[in-house]
Amino acid sequence: MNFDLTEERQMLQDTLRRFLRERYDTATRNQILDSDSGMSADIWSELAELGVIGALFTEEQGGFGGKGFDISVVFEELGRAGVVEPFLDTAVLAGGLIADLGNADQLSHVEEIIGGGLQLAFAHGEPTSRYELTQVSTSAMEKDGDVVLNGRKAVVVNAEAADMLVVSARESGAVGDAEGISLFLVPKDAKGLTIQGYALLAGGRAAEVTLDDVTVPASARLGAAGKAASAIEARIAAANVAQTAETLGAMDTACGLTKDYLGTRKQFGRPIGTFQALAHRMSDLLIEMEQARSAVIIAAGHLEADRGTRERHVSAAKNLIGRVGRLVGEEAIQLHGGIAMTQEYELAHIAKRIIMADHRFGDVDHHLERFIALSAA
Structure with a gap:
């Protein structure tokens, strides 16, 4: 098997490595870590212009990569330079779920993500879930054509800077069941949404997120009800x-x-x-x-x-x-x-x-x- 990078991936790697070598030194990172946001909007925009975010989405989704080796090429370079900006959370996790499950209206967000204009966070882990992906106790109840969310999410990376959160919640079944878990797009300014942020030891910021009767329209659901696991x-x-x-x-x-x-x-x-x-x-x-x-x-x-x-x-x-x-x-x-x-x-x-x-x-x-x-x- 040939493990050499394709010409396109080699160009992406070379471009990204050269940019980070010139723009992302230890002093720059320490300034970013000391900032309130824990990230650099300028670096984010410049990397988006270079096509780094687009490389994390397939051509059908509006990008030009999205495969396993595209992801590994990008993130190896980000790790080599110690980049703290939330590419994983905005693009791979939350953005990827929108690209995978979104309807025509929701997919319009992907273009914003690739262009660097939209920040996202994936609110899935809970205080008692540890690493089990189906341990979701946050509830989603339909009421008068809307969906009411209640629960708590732990260590939600990039929640403070996010314009929108992708939130997992249970519509049916018992805690631990794969069936019954749905995903919802929740605006950061939604009533009843509380975000308590803090710095992470390895860089960046996360938050504890509380949903107290957060009401979103049924159209905020990503994909079919209860089928997101x-x-x-x-x-x-x-x-x-x-x-x-x-x-x-x-x-x-x-x-x-x-x-x-x-x-x-x-x-x-x-x-x-x-x-x-x-x-x-x-x-x-x-x-x-x-x-x-x-x-x-x-x-x-x-x-x-x-x-x-x-x-x-x-x-x-x-x-x-x-x-x-x-x-x-x-x-x-x-x-x-x-x-x-x-x-x-x-x-x-x-x-x-x-x-x-x-x-x-x-x-x-x-x-x-x-x-x-x-x-x-």
Whole structure:
């Protein structure tokens, strides 16, 4: 199998890498992290103009990519540069669900997303749901032709900056059932919607979202009533491919910084990278990186496969990236010493990104158990 990028994807990668190298350094990111919004509107607009968001949607949806390898190419570069803007949440998750399930009127939002003019958030996880996608207790009740939403959503990334939220709610069935879950488009200024925001350790912002008799028209529903579970699972699979690729890019940066440091830091008159013990540790990291890259490639290549195959490869990649990521993050910090913990040094942010990535969409233990269950099915 040929794993080389197509000409179009290679051009996208080169363009994105060059732009981020010139525009997204450590000082710029630290300014963004200190801002109230936790993101840069200018960077967002410029990347939209470059076609980065369009690469995350298929041609039928108005973009020019949307496949597993398109997603992995974009997010590996975003991870390599430590970009904190919410491309995953606006485009892959919320935007992807609109593109997958929306009617003609709702699909008009996709053009706005691709153009960089619309921010979205996916409000799905709840305080007691952990990583189970069907643990939805937020209720949706029809009343006089409208739908009334009640419940609470936890760690909703980009909720404060979003113009609109894609909210999951249960119209029927018991908590934990796949049947009965629907999705609704909820404007940020909807009456009864409360957003309590906070900064995330790895960059960006999230919020606790409370829905207290939030009323939306029935036309705000995405797709058929109670049938959203499979679409949510497919979009979370795409998000996992994006995040594993992003973590792979961050790991590549961490290894590069560590290699450079070992070649310049001197003790006893020579670079510490020439000491055999440190050279062996660095070699181990590079070997683990190659295994991690293979897992991401396989997951991206099977994103359009049948559900069982797709989910097995996604869980395998997520588990491996989580384990290798922790090793790379810890080893990079130890090989650097104290400088690795300073906010002004690139590795401080990158290492946090790598470690915290394991805690979104399921950690290593969750995906190991899930892989075993999927393989036995």
